[in-house]
Amino acid sequence: MGESDSVMEVSLLALPKAVAELRRAVRDRFGDEGGEVQLCVSELMANVIRHVGEGVPVTVRVARAGVRTRVAVSDAGLCVLPGVSAVTVHDESGRGLLLVDAVAVRWGVERGVVGKTVWCEVAGGEGEGGISP
Numbered sequence: 001m002g003e004s005d006s007v008m009e010v011s012l013l014a015l016p017k018a019v020a021e022l023r024r025a026v027r028d029r030f031g032d033e034g035g036e037v038q039l040c041v042s043e044l045m046a047n048v049i050r051h052v053g054e055g056v057p058v059t060v061r062v063a064r065a066g067v068r069t070r071v072a073v074s075d076a077g078l079c080v081l082p083g084v085s086a087v088t089v090h091d092e093s094g095r096g097l098l099l100v101d102a103v104a105v106r107w108g109v110e111r112g113v114v115g116k117t118v119w120c121e122v123a124g125g126e127g128e129g130g131i132s133p
Helices: 016-030 033-054 098-105
Strands: 007-013 057-066 069-075 105-111 114-122
Touching: 007 016, 016 033, 016 057, 033 057, 033 069, 033 098, 033 114, 098 105
Parallel strands: none
Antiparallel strands: 007 057, 057 069, 069 114, 105 114
16 A cells, blocks of 8 residues: 555544544545444544534544554644543443544544644554554
């Protein structure tokens, strides 16, 4: 896979319909083996919609390098930095970052001059090597 095929960057508004469109774009660009990547894109976008606000501008970047794929979702919200929280079997939400934590090799949050980027790295790309933060 060439360099242009290994990186996808999209700027869009955080809307519920965008989640399915992003999953489809990831599948089209990276193939069916990107199921965990699609899950991470979905969950990180859903967090922006729920915690920052529907319709805010976001940038989603998915980059494959070696055996890892890095997903990064950037938004302008700094009100609360995301974290994994305890949920019970009766809770109807709150599992997004638990899912990301379960499938990702690692994940984190970076503050920017304006906003933040929530990122994760998923194993299983092509070739050898890795991605540094």
